[in-house]
Structures are given as structure tokens and as C-alpha cells.
Amino acid sequence: MSETIRIANSELAVEISSLGAEMQSLQAADGRDFLWNGDAAWWTGRSPILFPIVGKAPGDVLAVNGTTYPMAQHGIARRREFAMVEQTETACRHELVSTPETRAVYPFDFRLTLEHRLEGRTLSVTATVENTGGKLLPFGIGFHPAFLWPLPGADGKQHSVILDNGAEPGVIQLEDGLIGKTLPTSPFKAGRLELAHTLFDNDALIFPEGAGTGLSFAADGGPSLHFTFENLPNIALWQKPGAPFLCVEPWHGMAAHAGGTAELVERPYTVALAAGDAMRFGFTVEIRG
Template sequence: MLVKLENEELTVLLNTKGAELTSVKDNKEHEYIWQADSKFWGRHAPVLFPIVGRLKDDFYLLHGNKYSMGQHGFARDNEFEALEKNDNSVLFELSENDETMSMYPYKFSLKIKYTLSNKTLSVDYIVKNNDTKLMYYSIGAHPAFNLSYNMENYKITINDGGSYKHIPLNKSLSDFEDTDELNANEPIRLNREFFKDDAKIIDTSDNSINSFVLSNDKDDYKIKVNAFNCKYTGIWSTYPKDGSFVCIEPWWGIADTTSHNHEINTKVGINELMPTKSNDYKLNIEFI
């Protein structure tokens, strides 16, 4: 089911399946969000939970038990309940069910609140441990933004510049033994070859706020993603397919490392949550 938020500037559509952002249009009908053409990539902006990226061999170990889970977890494929709704905000919630318990043996609550104000959509993720044992999890965003022109016309500006540790992917796993530096002192010019080796993942843990501005040479449309205390950020598009989108993905977690021993408690970037406790994660997207 689609849920609509709107004001004088923007109309936003969200799907209760996955609590996924599916459309953002301005009053000139300009669409900012990728429209999920399955020839290239059939999603818009999936929520990544309770893992980000891929598990090594698609399984993890917890207290001696083996659990299998696909890339990015199960939240994106589950139906959320819309708890509260008005013209400018909606609160979704996902809790455990029989299927999730077979993959992830926790009672939990994942609430996601979207709030529209002027040209900004704020997103709040609230993770709560409703179980009696320590809970391990990751969470992340994966919004895909429409490209109206050839990719070569676009650039991404990261914060006020600087150099960031780049963690390459090796068969979808994080290769911390082959890191290098991504120089962002100048805006990063995009092209298809930029994604030849999959997503560009950078360590953004040193900053309390990370800002990414997607702009182009042809018009004044811009998108600014502001993420708060995110550990890593992925930048991704299709290769070699010529998908007309780019994803800017704030993550509080990361794919398993190439040398991981499958134990979830030793997973790089994993978060811990005590019983009855909750953690909040925030980002906002400015559609300029």
C-alpha cells in the first residue's frame, strides 16, 4: 500500500512493503527517485536491516547456531504497519514474525518515521530490542536518485572535501586488506567505470555529520543527503548496465570481511543493543 506525504513543495510516496521511499516529485513533476526499472535494478530506496551488505557464505553464527540470510537482510521485503499518519509524516513499524525468527532469532521493533518539511525529507530509524538477550544488528539506507542526463554530467561533493578510506568489495565482501584513499577535495565526477568494481564504500565514522551533494552540469537540480554518525557510506550504480541512477547510502554497518569467521559478535561494524533498550539513527534528504 502506498502512503502519500505532501506540502506546497513536494509530493512523497512511500510503500508499506519495506517502508520504502518510492517517489519524490516537486510541483513541476520532476521525479527525484529512481523508478525501479527491473531491467537495471528493481528497487527504489530499500531499508537495510538487520544486516548491511552480504554475509560471508550468506550465513552467520550465534551461540553455536547457524542462521542464513540474504544480502541486506529482510526488512526491505516485509510489510510494515503504518502506526501514525498525517499530511507531513508517517511512522512505520516492523516486528518479528515466524519467517524473520528463522533467520534472526530476536524479538525486535524497527520503527521508521518519515517527516516532510519544505523541501527536506527527514528519516528516523528506531531499533528496539524486545528480547531478553543481547541483540546484534546493522542498519542502513539505500536511496537511488534519478539521473536525467548521462552519468558523465554528474558529480558528488562530499562534506568540505578531504580524504576518506576506501574499502573495496571482493565478491561482495569488505576487503580491509586492500584499502586505499578516495580523494574528495574536489567533487567526484561520475562515470560508468567508477562502478566497475561494485560500490565505492568509504569510512565516514570520523564525522558526526556527513553531507553528500549530487549535482549536474545541465540544470540547477541538486540532492543533498545528510547522515548523522554513520560509520560507512556506499556510492553505487549498475555496471556494465547503463542504469540512470546513483545511490548514496549511509550505513551503520558493513558487509562481512573476506576473512570473517562468521561469528556475528565479531562482525566489523556490528551494533549491540541490550534488552528493552533502543537506538536511533537519522538522516535527511534535501531536494533542491
């Protein structure tokens, strides 16, 4: 059975489920909810962790040195129970370790640790991947948090995504969930993307590089969420068309190429971790206004 725990300080409260170590709510002290509620009419996810792949595999099949394994979109971790290994009033740490069941679909030994921590009006979410086996560990990893759109109290206001670096990064078009061509123009203008539901008619907007290490999701004259990213070079924005949420997704790894190989090591931005090594990835989100 899954268990949900709560961490809180004087500014924020967060609930996290043991299933996927997935955040269930992000609430300010004044009662405003910022995280998507998982309404099944649109999308049951709220903030899943993506591991050991980000995005789809061709035909939902992953290949490792020519041997194929079934692998659903975004991997196995989001569907697994994590063990609670540490909890305080303002932080918690969950852990997933490889088992015979995970090795049947992903033939590697690993430890995946997820930490949620509050400090003031900021939540930090950190994932650490450790190679506990004796061979190279290839993987992709990403975060998939969904936030209410419109933001609380901002009905009818223009919402935008604003890059800290002011860039106009290139965007990739998905083809049946796989990485397709780079589009000729960026939807960002001087670092600003004014959001409209029609932007997501053809699935997510994926920015492989150039979006930088920080951005804001903001309502004109209303609240905003400011994000920073650690070791997560790929950024995606996604909404199920017409749904009242926006996913701000930082990744290290992407879907397989359309028309390409199913081999894990051939996927864009795949990490290759040496035996005994560990690597950390994370994001912060600060509530402003």
C-alpha cells in the same frame, strides 16, 4: 497485499509502500521525479531499508553464537510487510516487530520503526531500533536510496559527489560482495568525486569512515541533492554498471570480511543494543535547484 500511501506538502510529494516501508517516489512540486523508478531491467529496488545486516554474509549464512541461519544480502526487513502506525498529511510511520518467522532466521526480539517526514524541500527518513527482548541485540542497519543519474534536466552535465567536510576518505574494495582490502588512494580530491560509470565496474565504493555527516549529489549548473546523516558513519556509493541511477547509502554496519567469520557480532560496525534500549538512525535529503 502491500499498500502505498502518499505524503505531501507544497514543495514535495513522497509515496511509501508497506512492503519494506520503502519509498517509491520523491517528486518536486514542478513534477520533477528524483527517485529511481525501480525498472526491473536494471534494479527493482528504490529505497530499501537494510536490517539486521548491511551487505552480504558469507554464503548467505549468518552465525549467532555458532548457530547458523540463512540470511540474504541486506537482511530481512526489505522483504517484510510493515504496519502503518501513524499518518498525517506530511509524515507517516511504519513498524516491523519480530515474529516467529523472523526469529527463525534472526533469533532476537525487536521493533523497527521507519518514519518519513516532509518539511519544505527536505525529506527526513528515520529508523528507530528497539530491543524488546531480554538479551543483547546485535544488528547492522542502513539506507539504500537510489536517485536518477542524470538528475532531472541535467542530461549531459558532469555529476559529482561533494563531501561537506572536504575530506579524501579511504575506500574499500569488495570481494564477491564481502569487505576486502583498502585501496591505496581515495577517489575524492579535496572532497569532490567526479562521477563516471566506470567507477562502479567493480561494485560499490565503500567509505568506512571519514566521509562526514553531509554531502551533495550535484550536476554542474543543474540541480543538486544535499544529504545529512545521523548516527551513520559508513557511506557507500553504488550504481549497477551503466544504469541511470546512483545510490547514496549511509550505513551503521557493513558486509562481513572476505575470508572471515559469519558471526554477526564480528561484522564491522555492528551495533550491540542492551535489553530495553532503543537507538535512532536517519538521513535527510534536500532538493536544491
